[in-house]
Amino acid sequence: MNAPSSAPGSQPLVEAKGLTRVFGHGANAVRAVDDVSFTLGRQEVVTIVGESGSGKSTLARLVLRLLEPTGGTLHLAGRDVTALKGRELRSYWRDVQAVFQDPFSSFNQFFTVRRLLGRSLRLATGTGGDQGETMMTQALEHVGLTGADVLDKWPHQLSGGQRQRVMIARALMMQPRILVADEATSMLDASLRANILNVLGDLRRDHDMTILFITHDIGQACYVSDRVLVMCQGELVEHGPTDQVIFDPQHEYTRRLLADVPRLHENILD
Ligand SMILES: Nc1ncnc2c1ncn2[C@@H]1O[C@H](COP(=O)(O)OP(=O)(O)O)[C@@H](O)[C@H]1O
Ligand SMILES: [Mg+2]
Secondary structure (H helix, E strand, O other): OOOOOOOOOOOOOEEEEEEEEEEOOHHHOEEEEEEEEEEEOOOOEEEEEOOOOOOHHHHHHHHOOOOOOOEEEEEEOOEEHHHOOHHHHHHHHHHEEEEOOOOOOOOOOOOOHHHHHHHHHHHHHOOOHHHHHHHHHHHHHHOOOOHHHHHOOOHHHOOHHHHHHHHHHHHHHOOOOEEEEEOOOOOOOHHHHHHHHHHHHHHHHHOOOEEEEEEOOHHHHHHHOOEEEEEEOOEEEEEEEHHHHHHOOOOHHHHHHHHOOOOHHHHHHO
């Protein structure tokens, strides 16, 4: 399959070619990500959709460089990501931030929001004191949480949605070029989810950010994304502009995913 690409003529920010990750050996080997090629353009929101076990999180971890590929290449702005070491790798880990599914597990129960955000900010950028406080407050405001009050909260004093927004704020403070959101809205109720998807949509414009949005629910893809990539058993089986994939799916597997979202078409047309 040809690599799905962003708008013609635009230089992709991320370019993955033949990315492959195998777990285990011999008869037990699992090709979690199998020869996957795609690009992400600047300020693009691209959704990766697929059933549980289709390889989405493995792909996310490859893009985040938390995992080494078994094969294939990954480039950010023309640079080979797999070759990065030391300071360059730490800089990559600032440029590419992640928000995962369960905001509670990624939250230290013994840290207030101020301490959690402050620590991340100091480690990544060396910023602290009043300047750090201002950056934290601004990041929280971007996700619709008004600062000073939230900063003094403990995790258990926040709702699931608030915790997830704190985690998005934490990612934002690093001013990443790419935000990888892996099932980041899956645990939220519908109205909160729509709210966070809108926040993400605004961010890519205001912060010149590229978003890789990962979900098992193709119904979520239509809210935010420019393009959709469909994964099945480690492979990319379909890709295209969001409307095209949703209204004119080419692959049987995509049709099946859509069939599981009976109200999707009504929602779009409402
Ligand atoms: N660390 C690992 N060791 C062995 N197998 C793994 C590991 N991580 C993922 N897998 C396997 O790879 C496949 C894809 O998993 P994953 O990327 O988590 O899919 P998804 O995020 O789409 O649910 C699954 O079969 C899973 O069991
Ligand atoms: Mg996953």
